Each structure stands twice: as C-alpha cells, then as structure tokens.
Amino acid sequence: MEQKSSSNFKLGIMSGGQLGKMLTQVASVFDIQVYIMDKTKEAPAAQICHSFFQGDQTNFDDVYNFGKKVNLLTFEIEHINIEALRKLKQEGTTIYPDPETLYTIKDKGLQKEFYRNNNIPTSEFSIYENKVKILNTLKKDAISYPFVQKLRKEGYDGKGVAVIKNENDLVKLMNAPSIIEKAVNIEKELSVIVARNPSGEIKCFPLVEMVFNAEANLVEQLICPAEVTPIIEQECNKIAIKVAKAFNLVGLLAVELFLDKEGNISVNESAPRTHNSGHHTIEANITSQYEQQLRAIFDWPLGETTILSPAVMLNVLGEPNYQGEVKFEGLEKILKIPGVKPHIYGKKITKPFRKMGHITILGETIEEAKEKAEKVKNTLKVKA
Numbered sequence: 001m002e003q004k005s006s007s008n009f010k011l012g013i014m015s016g017g018q019l020g021k022m023l024t025q026v027a028s029v030f031d032i033q034v035y036i037m038d039k040t041k042e043a044p045a046a047q048i049c050h051s052f053f054q055g056d057q058t059n060f061d062d063v064y065n066f067g068k069k070v071n072l073l074t075f076e077i078e079h080i081n082i083e084a085l086r087k088l089k090q091e092g093t094t095i096y097p098d099p100e101t102l103y104t105i106k107d108k109g110l111q112k113e114f115y116r117n118n119n120i121p122t123s124e125f126s127i128y129e130n131k132v133k134i135l136n137t138l139k140k141d142a143i144s145y146p147f148v149q150k151l152r153k154e155g156y157d158g159k160g161v162a163v164i165k166n167e168n169d170l171v172k173l174m175n176a177p178s179i180i181e182k183a184v185n186i187e188k189e190l191s192v193i194v195a196r197n198p199s200g201e202i203k204c205f206p207l208v209e210m211v212f213n214a215e216a217n218l219v220e221q222l223i224c225p226a227e228v229t230p231i232i233e234q235e236c237n238k239i240a241i242k243v244a245k246a247f248n249l250v251g252l253l254a255v256e257l258f259l260d261k262e263g264n265i266s267v268n269e270s271a272p273r274t275h276n277s278g279h280h281t282i283e284a285n286i287t288s289q290y291e292q293q294l295r296a297i298f299d300w301p302l303g304e305t306t307i308l309s310p311a312v313m314l315n316v317l318g319e320p321n322y323q324g325e326v327k328f329e330g331l332e333k334i335l336k337i338p339g340v341k342p343h344i345y346g347k348k349i350t351k352p353f354r355k356m357g358h359i360t361i362l363g364e365t366i367e368e369a370k371e372k373a374e375k376v377k378n379t380l381k382v383k384a
C-alpha cells in the first residue's frame with residue numbers, strides 16, 4: 001500500500017449513506033481522498049466526497065471496477081457483491097474488514113452458526129428455507145411461542161424481522177430463507193463498538209443502551225453511558241472482543257447484545273462497520289467511531305474512547321404520515337437548547353420512519369440529557 005496520509009491516497013467507501021458521509025468528513029481531516037460508489041448521486045456522501053461513481057453495490061462489475069480505482073476499500077453497508085470483493089482481494093486490493101467477515105455477517109444464518117461454532121452466547125435458533133417448512137415444524141410443536149423470524153439476507157432497520165407472540169401473529173411470517181430464534185425476555189438492548197487494527201491492537205467504546213420504538217421496530221434513542229453495573233459492562237466488552245478476535249477483525253465491529261431479565265448477556269447480531277449506536281461519539285467521546293475506523297484500517301494507533309460527556313442520541317425519523325420533499329420543523333427551537341447537536345443527512349425525500357438525521361444531546365448527567373432529549377423529540381418533526 002502507498003503512503004496513507006497523503007492526498008494521493010484513495011480510500012474507497014461502498015456506499016454513500018449517512019455512515020459513509022460521516023466517515024468521509026473525518027477522512028478529509030487527514031487529507032485522504034475519498035471515492036464513493038452509490039446507486040444514486042443524491043446519496044448523502046456523494047455531495048462531499050472527492051470522486052463519486054454511480055453503481056450498484058450488488059453488481060459484480062460495478063463493485064470490481066470501483067475497487068480497482070482505490071488503494072484501500074472499506075464499506076458502510078453489508079449488501080455488497082462478495083464475489084467481486086474476493087476477486088479484488090485476490091488481485092491485491094486491501095479490503096477492510098475482510099470480505100469473508102462480511103460474507104458471514106450478511107447472512108443471519110451463517111452469522112448465528114458462527115457464534116455457535118465459536119462458543120459465543122446467542123439465542124437458540126434453526127434455519128428454514130421457506131414459510132411452509134416453518135409452519136410444518138410448528139405443527140409438530142418443535143417451535144414454541146414466542147419466537148422471532150428473521151430473513152437470512154437483506155433485512156435492515158427491523159425490516160425482515162417478525163416477532164411472533166402467538167398463533168394470531170402467524171400472518172406476519174415471511175416466505176423466504178430465514179432463521180427462527182427463541183425470543184429473548186429483554187431487559188435492555190446494549191451495544192459495544194470494538195475496533196481492531198492489523199497489528200492486533202483492540203479497543204472498545206463505552207457500552208451504549210439502545211431504546212427501541214416498537215412501532216417502527218428500530219432504535220429511536222440511545223444512551224451513553226449505559227445504566228448497568230460495571231460487571232455487566234465488563235462482560236459485554238469481553239464478549240465483543242471475543243467476537244472481534246474470532247473474525248480476526250480489522251476495522252470496526254458493532255456488537256448488538258441483549259441483557260435478559262435473568263441477567264444473561266447474549267449476542268443479537270454484529271455489523272462490521274460504523275453503526276447507529278456510535279453516532280454520539282462524534283461529540284461525546286475523545287475519538288469518534290469514524291476516526292476509529294480510519295485508525296483501525298490504516299493500522300494507526302487506536303484512539304482513546306473515553307467519554308467526555310454523558311449523551312443521548314436521537315434518531316430523527318420521518319413522521320409516519322408524510323412522504324415527499326423533506327422539511328424539518330422546529331430546528332431553530334432545538335438549537336436554542338445548550339448541548340443539542342443536530343446532524344442532517346441530506347436525504348431529499350422523507351418516508352415514514354426513514355432515518356433523516358440524528359441529534360446528539362449532551363448533559364452534565366444522563367438525566368439532564370434525557371430531559372433535553374424529551375424536549376427535542378417533541379419539538380423537531382420531519383414532514384413533507
């Protein structure tokens with residue numbers, strides 16, 4: 001690889017969503033050229049990158065040709081053509097995280113098998129080809145309620161996940177290759193973002209608590225530091241590090257965990273990239289998750305992850321009944337509140353529950369940040 005901290009070094013990011021945009025912003029601090037490929041030139045990162053290429057990340061030729069233009073390739077999404085990444089790697093392109101890590105993670109069936117094979121705690125599961133096979137197994141009483149069905153591939157933001165509490169919920173079953181998981185009696189959903197560089201240095205970000213919007217089935221609010229005992233935090237870090245090492249990770253891995261009502265911790269899923277649960281690190285930690293990803297993939301020393309301030313992060317979601325050109329109502333009002341830091345992603349069109357931005361809210365204490373977050377939530381509305 002060429003000298004990395006020079007303006008000639010080309011970092012390729014697949015693709016150009018909000019995570020790619022925030023990674024691009026940090027890359028510019030280090031004077032690194034960023035090449036972005038995305039399906040649409042309206043993508044958030046397309047506006048600010050050095051060079052933009054229009055292409056479909058699931059298409060072999062598009063991914064391969066893009067990969068050939070850069071010195072180092074990384075990604076901000078999972079649904080990428082793996083065959084193209086494998087060929088690029090074979091021909092000498094550095095790709096972090098490794099395409100094989102991505103291959104395992106992007107299929108929830110393989111991902112769960114990976115945890116099982118590596119003795120990483122995760123809820124019991126089995127794999128099904130289609131809905132009929134699930135229904136047949138149910139008839140034999142071999143699956144018990146409540147359970148969770150997840151599509152093996154291409155689910156995101158809770159799309160592709162169905163929680164089946166009883167027979168009445170069976171209408172929600174999806175007809176596609178999927179896993180059936182035992183439902184966890186969740187006390188808290190937690191996340192650890194762990195970074196590892198090629199030299200083997202590993203660092204975790206402080207534990208984050210994710211609060212769910214049940215209607216949208218996605219994270220609405222995130223709290224850091226998580227309100228759990230130090231023992232639980234240590235256990236979560238231990239598990240996250242074990243997962244990262246098992247993957248021989250280079251880059252960032254966000255490990256989503258469940259703490260159940262009995263105090264057991266298990267892995268829900270992992271993402272080999274920057275993550276929604278790390279947005280607050282831009283303002284609230286010494287090093288942001290975006291800077292950490294760059295440090296990791298460039299084999300630089302990893303940054304300090306210490307918290308500078310307690311923080312709440314709110315996802316700014318499109319209001320349920322609006323679709324069309326986006327308008328943010330109440331932005332000026334929330335800017336009057338000290339410690340409120342909005343990030344608008346630049347998506348032109350709002351849709352119900354679409355992630356249009358996020359807001360980090362800093363407070364002297366987590367209680368203070370939560371109070372301000374409540375005001376922000378009631379004031380800022382995304383409409384069309």
Ligand SMILES: Nc1ncnc2c1ncn2[C@@H]1O[C@H](COP(=O)(O)OP(=O)(O)OP(=O)(O)O)[C@@H](O)[C@H]1O
Pocket residue numbers: 123148150155156157158159160161163181182183184185186189212217218219256268269
């Ligand atoms: N085994 C389970 N038991 C109980 N609830 C679950 C289980 N698996 C998932 N859920 C709930 O569904 C949510 C979404 O599941 P998951 O994280 O696997 O899907 P996803 O679409 O990949 O999510 P995202 O992109 O939002 O991270 C979880 O955060 C959790 O609230």
Ligand SMILES: [Mg+2]
Pocket residue numbers: 256268269
């Ligand atoms: Mg998830």
